[in-house]
Amino acid sequence: MTQSHTVADELESVAARVDAAVAAVAKLKPSAQAVALELKQAIEAFHKLALTTMVRHLKQDPRGKELLLELVADPAVYALLIMHGIMRADxxxxxxxxxxxxxxxxxxxxxxxxxxxxxxxxxxxxxxxxxxxxxxxxxxxxxxxxxxxxxxxxxxxxxxxLSDQPVPAILRSDAQTPPDESRGWVRGPAVSAVPSGQMISIPTERGSVLIVNVANRLSAFRNACAHQGRPLDGGMLDPEHGTLTCPWHGFCFDVASGECLTAPQAQLEPFPLRVVDGFIWVRPQ
CATH class of the missing domain: 3.30.300.130 (Fe-S cluster assembly (FSCA))
Structure with missing residues (x-):
């Protein structure tokens, strides 16, 4: 059994214990339920105070920020911070x-x-x-x-x-204007060169751009992982789940939005994208 499976099993086991305890409390008399609820709220308030202090100190130190990114990749840590309102899902x-x-x-x-x-x-x-x-x-x-x-x-x-035709997955106002090379737009490959379920990187004067097509949704990002800036074009694209996994340290990204699913504070840098006359245009920033 892999370590990830072990962690997932432990998390599921703990969650099952919580569900069982909640169900047991629901069967108690109202007076006993009130005592159990007060105990729960007091413990949660104590935990929130301690967690808030820990997160605040981590954010104040550059080394702590990097450590916090690694910590929230753990589903149990992430769920705990969300539960206490210390982090809010996007x-x-x-x-x-x-x-x-x-x-x-x-x-x-x-x-x-x-x-x-x-x-x-x-x-x-x-x-x-x-x-x-x-x-x-x-x-x-x-x-x-x-x-x-x-x-x-x-x-x-x-x-x-949206329609079922190949379209930009990330829609921004500057992605809807006619492409003008003098304003930074770069003509990329033909749409047919990036079929659904595949990706391609193209060089530009502003660096490498990664173009991804999942279910006819075209996305363009800087070809650099949000973790350490290493290229993503050698990563694993999962068309079924719409994710791209970095080949270097395993950070996983939603290719429609660029959201990092491993560390929710991280984000790929998206670029405006247009499809004009069968060609993909991007505007690296």
Whole structure:
């Protein structure tokens, strides 16, 4: 059994103990439940005070910041900091969790929703299965997704539904203007040179750019891991899960957003991307 599997098993075991304790408390008399709840809240307040102090000191020291990045890669540490409100999951992560919870209802009615990105208050999605013959119409599917996302993720103010054609996964205002080489735009490869499930790096005057295509979502990033800046083009691309794993130290990234799934504070540097006349254009910063 690998170390990662051991940690995962331990985390699942501890979580099961917590669930069992919660279920046992629910069976107690109201007076006993009140005592148990007060004990729980007192212990959590003590832990939060200590954890907050530890994180504050780590953030104040450059060496501590690097150590904190490594610590939050551990799912148990990350879950603990999230639980105590010391760290807050980003809108994209929370929106994905919301959709995961809503997915059984959507799929039971013949529909589904794929979250591409959340940026500047806009959630970019693809809707699937909402067509004639499906019990969940396109309009109803969109309204359902909109209702749950706007209610559960306050940072999201509206939705944008994308088509199934190859499009930029990260939509920024400067990615929607006509490409002008005098303003830094660089013509890259033809779209056909980067089929779905593959990636390619291209040299530019501002450094190497990594272009990734997953499910016809094109992303462009600086070809440098957010951990130590080493190139990513030799990494492992997982089209099924939409992730790219750095070949050097195993940091894992969401290729739609650039979010680091190993250390949530880290982020790949994204570049504006356009598709014009069958060619990919990028604008390295």
């Amino acid at each position: 809108p994209l992560t929370r929106a994905r969790r919301v959709l995961d919870n809503a997915r059984p209802y959507m799929q039971s009615h013949g529909g589904d929703a794929e979250l591409v990105d959340v940026r500047d208050g806009i959630a970019y999605l693809r809707l699937h299965g909402s067509c004639n013959g499906c019990s969940l119409s396109a309009f109803t599917l969109r309204k359902h997704v909109e209702e749950v996302l706007l209610r559960e993720v306050p940072e999201i103010i509206r939705l944008e539904v």
